[in-house]
Amino acid sequence: MTTPVLEARDVTMRFGGLTAVRSVDFTVNSGEIVGLIGPNGAGKTTFFNCLTGLYVPTEGTVSYKGTVLPPKPHLVTQAGIARTFQNIRLFANMTVLENVLIGRHTRTKEGLWSALLRGPGFKKAEKASEERAMELLQFIGLAHKRDHLARNLPYGEQRKLEIARALASEPGLLLLDEPTAGMNPQETRATEELVFAIREQGIAVLVIEHDMRFIFNLCDRVAVLVQGEKLIEGTSDVVQADERVVAAYLGEPFEGAPGDAEAAEVEAAEAEAAEAEAEHSTKGEAQ
Numbered sequence: 001m002t003t004p005v006l007e008a009r010d011v012t013m014r015f016g017g018l019t020a021v022r023s024v025d026f027t028v029n030s031g032e033i034v035g036l037i038g039p040n041g042a043g044k045t046t047f048f049n050c051l052t053g054l055y056v057p058t059e060g061t062v063s064y065k066g067t068v069l070p071p072k073p074h075l076v077t078q079a080g081i082a083r084t085f086q087n088i089r090l091f092a093n094m095t096v097l098e099n100v101l102i103g104r105h106t107r108t109k110e111g112l113w114s115a116l117l118r119g120p121g122f123k124k125a126e127k128a129s130e131e132r133a134m135e136l137l138q139f140i141g142l143a144h145k146r147d148h149l150a151r152n153l154p155y156g157e158q159r160k161l162e163i164a165r166a167l168a169s170e171p172g173l174l175l176l177d178e179p180t181a182g183m184n185p186q187e188t189r190a191t192e193e194l195v196f197a198i199r200e201q202g203i204a205v206l207v208i209e210h211d212m213r214f215i216f217n218l219c220d221r222v223a224v225l226v227q228g229e230k231l232i233e234g235t236s237d238v239v240q241a242d243e244r245v246v247a248a249y250l251g252e253p254f255e256g257a258p259g260d261a262e263a264a265e266v267e268a269a270e271a272e273a274a275e276a277e278a279e280h281s282t283k284g285e286a287q
């Protein structure tokens with residue numbers, strides 16, 4: 001049975017006069033891999049930031065497994081949503097293992113004093129954390145590099161390590177922001193396999209990506225954002241065949257395009273202003 005893991009309802013995000021995301025409804029169900037695509041500036045990252053508590057949406061709500069999330073990143077992580085970023089954000093001078101251990105901090109109960117005094121509770125928790133971190137490194141194929149500094153890993157492995165760190169918070173939903181950016185075809189293929197394996201572990205996945213082939217191979221469902229609005233949502237086949245999606249990517253106008261009404265209003269106002277200006281200058285010349 002599919003149950004919603006993530007539910008965004010009527011999410012709008014405005015920056016001053018600019019509406020970056022407009023009334024978006026969006027669901028990710030358990031066991032699903034869902035893609036979010038759209039041309040540059042469509043509002044994908046802004047929407048992601050609304051989901052993960054980095055932005056407080058101007059309107060709307062985001063729920064995880066039926067509970068509305070507080071818009072605070074650490075509380076969102078604690079609730080069960082983990083994410084990676086467009087640009088790698090590892091601790092470059094820490095080891096591979098330490099980077100994963102850091103990802104576990106939301107899941108360990110041992111407090112600051114316990115850590116400072118290194119009491120028996122802390123030592124036990126530390127051992128369990130390390131075991132879990134090693135399991136995750138095994139899972140992504142980097143266990144043999146546990147003591148390497150993160151900055152010395154090749155690019156593709158750094159991206160994998162980011163995913164392991166996100167998994168260390170034991171999420172029910174993983175959000176991946178352009179996971180294959182800068183990757184070669186083999187690395188992209190390996191990432192695809194990794195995402196399938198993550199789903200096998202019972203974790204739902206939401207991916208933003210520019211690489212269409214990757215998205216259409218990977219996702220059960222794809223939603224397309226254009227100018228902050230959801231244009232269409234469906235299986236890869238349905239979305240690929242939709243002419244409006246192609247047009248939006250090519251920057252071609254199409255009937256009913258999001259933002260069309262606003263664009264028409266602006267055009268009409270500009271035309272009116274130009275007409276008034278022309279009338280004014282003709283009168284001026286006549287005098």
Ligand SMILES: Nc1ncnc2c1ncn2[C@@H]1O[C@H](COP(=O)(O)OP(=O)(O)OP(=O)(O)O)[C@@H](O)[C@H]1O
Pocket residue numbers: 015018020038039040041042043044045046047
């Ligand atoms: N913090 C901000 N303040 C003001 N405007 C913003 C802010 N963040 C994003 N925007 C604007 O919101 C719109 C959507 O941007 P966003 O980065 O979400 O798009 P995107 O789909 O992720 O683009 P890309 O694919 O290029 O990463 C853009 O017009 C952008 O300039």
